[in-house]
Amino acid sequence: MTQDKQAPAAGNRPLFFDSHAHLVADDQVRYPRNPMKRAASAPPRPPGVIGIPGGKHGPNPINEVPDVSRMLVWMKEENVDGAVAVQKRMIYRYDNSYILDSSDAYPDIFSAVVILDAEDPATPGTVRSYIEKHGLAGVRLFGGREPDGSMPWLNSPQALKTWEVAEEFGLVMDLEVLAVGGGGPSVPAIVELARRYPHVRIVLDHLLEPEAASGADFGLDERFEKLAHEKNVYFKFTSINLDEYREADVPAEKVLRRAVDMFGADHIMWGSDIGTSSGTYKEMVQ
Numbered sequence: 001m002t003q004d005k006q007a008p009a010a011g012n013r014p015l016f017f018d019s020h021a022h023l024v025a026d027d028q029v030r031y032p033r034n035p036m037k038r039a040a041s042a043p044p045r046p047p048g049v050i051g052i053p054g055g056k057h058g059p060n061p062i063n064e065v066p067d068v069s070r071m072l073v074w075m076k077e078e079n080v081d082g083a084v085a086v087q088k089r090m091i092y093r094y095d096n097s098y099i100l101d102s103s104d105a106y107p108d109i110f111s112a113v114v115i116l117d118a119e120d121p122a123t124p125g126t127v128r129s130y131i132e133k134h135g136l137a138g139v140r141l142f143g144g145r146e147p148d149g150s151m152p153w154l155n156s157p158q159a160l161k162t163w164e165v166a167e168e169f170g171l172v173m174d175l176e177v178l179a180v181g182g183g184g185p186s187v188p189a190i191v192e193l194a195r196r197y198p199h200v201r202i203v204l205d206h207l208l209e210p211e212a213a214s215g216a217d218f219g220l221d222e223r224f225e226k227l228a229h230e231k232n233v234y235f236k237f238t239s240i241n242l243d244e245y246r247e248a249d250v251p252a253e254k255v256l257r258r259a260v261d262m263f264g265a266d267h268i269m270w271g272s273d274i275g276t277s278s279g280t281y282k283e284m285v286q
Contacts, residue, residue, distance in 0.1 A: 018083040019236050020271025023102050024091060026067040031098045033091050049243040051278045056246055061278035068102045074281040087115035088275055100134045111137035113174050118143040118153035124161045131169055138172030155189050167197040176205040183208030184223040194230040202233045206240045207259055213248045218255045220262060228262050235268045239277035239284050
C-alpha cells in the first residue's frame with residue numbers, strides 16, 4: 001500500500017448514528033412509569049417482534065433497559081457517535097421529562113424527539129416551549145385509531161396547528177403510522193402534508209411498516225412509490241423491521257435493497273429501537 005493510500009486511522013472513521021433509541025430511566029422516583037397497553041384496535045404483533053416471547057427469539061428474549069448511564073457505555077463500545085432519543089410512550093405516555101433531561105445533559109450525543117397528543121390544544125404551545133428551553137429536534141404525534149385502521153389525527157385541524165409550528169422552526173415530524181394492512185393507506189395524507197409543509201422533514205418510522213411478506217416488492221408497492229417523489233420524506237430502518245422479516249422468512253437485505261432503490265440511500269437511516277425491540281445493543285448495531 002502506498003503512503004498516500006493508507007487506511008484511515010480509527011479517529012477518522014465515518015460518524016455513526018442511531019436514529020431511534022428509547023431511553024428508559026432506572027430512577028423510577030424521579031421518572032415514574034405510567035405504562036399503557038396497546039390498543040385493542042392496534043394491528044397485532046407476532047411472537048418474536050418488539051420483545052414478545054416466542055418466534056425465533058425464543059421464549060425469553062433479551063430486552064435491555066437503556067438507562068442513559070448504560071446507553072452511553074454501549075454507544076462508546078460500539079462506536080456509535082450520537083443518537084435520537086425518542087420518547088417511550090408505552091412507559092411514560094406524554095411525560096417527556098427523561099428524554100429532555102437526557103438530551104439536555106448530553107446535547108452533543110442525544111437529540112430529543114418528544115411524543116405529544118395530536119388532539120391536545122396545548123400541544124403547539126408545548127412544542128414552542130420545548131424548542132426554547134431544550135433545543136428540541138423533533139415531534140412524534142399520536143392519536144386514536146378508527147375501527148378501519150385509519151388515523152384521522154394525522155392531519156386533523158388540531159394536529160395541523162402543531163405542523164405549522166414544525167414548519168416555522170424546520171423541525172422533524174417523526175411519524176409512526178400503524179394501520180390495518182401496513183402503513184400504505186396513510187400515504188396520500190403524508191404526501192399532502194409533505195407538500196403543504198416543505199420545511200418540515202417528515203421521518204417515517206420502521207419504513208412505514210409495509211407488509212413484508214406480500215409479493216416481490218415486499219409490501220413497498222406503488223403506494224410507497226409516491227413517497228419517493230417527496231424530498232422532505234425520510235425513513236428509518238429499524239430492529240422492528242428486522243424482527244418482522246426474520247419471523248416471516250423474508251430476506252431483510254432484499255427489502256432494504258428495494259427501499260434504497262426506491263427512496264435513495266440518503267433518505268434512509270438505521271435505528272436500533274433499543275428499549276422496545278429484543279436483543280442486546282451490540283447485536284442491534286451489528
